[in-house]
Amino acid sequence: MAVLAYLFAIVPLWGVLAAFMIWMAYRDTNRKVVYHAHQALSLHFLMLMVFVLFSIFLLVVRVLRMVDPRLAEWLSAGNYYALIGAFVIYCLACLLAAIKVLGGKADFEIPLIGRILKNSNNDYR
Numbered sequence: 001m002a003v004l005a006y007l008f009a010i011v012p013l014w015g016v017l018a019a020f021m022i023w024m025a026y027r028d029t030n031r032k033v034v035y036h037a038h039q040a041l042s043l044h045f046l047m048l049m050v051f052v053l054f055s056i057f058l059l060v061v062r063v064l065r066m067v068d069p070r071l072a073e074w075l076s077a078g079n080y081y082a083l084i085g086a087f088v089i090y091c092l093a094c095l096l097a098a099i100k101v102l103g104g105k106a107d108f109e110i111p112l113i114g115r116i117l118k119n120s121n122n123d124y125r
Contacts, residue, residue, distance in 0.1 A: 001026060002036035006098035009040040010091050016044050035117065036101055040094070042113045047090045054083045 001022050008018035023037035058079055065072035093110065100108040109117075 002033045002101045003098045005037040005040040006094045006101065009044045009094045016041065019044065038117055039097070039110050039113055042117065043090070043093065043110060046113070050086050051083070054079055
């Protein structure tokens, strides 16, 4: 089930629902599955925050278009490429996490997210 939490995280918005349902179903029985579902949820929300930041930057570029259209065009293209790059990195992180958990490494943690989760809640240790 932990693998499904990571794999569903790739699908926008449905990943939140699937990881949340896995987290709710296993919260009293299996701490490792709950930990990985929580990591998948955190990773999904991190990607959502990145998307919001890129959207805000795109709005700023739209306003800048009135001042300097050529610069705004370059910034807009760079924003799209950076967003695509961020999404590819996010998908690769989800796939890597799913492969690690599927391979039997149940204590796998996503570098920043896993450390924050373990420090915030002692139930995962």
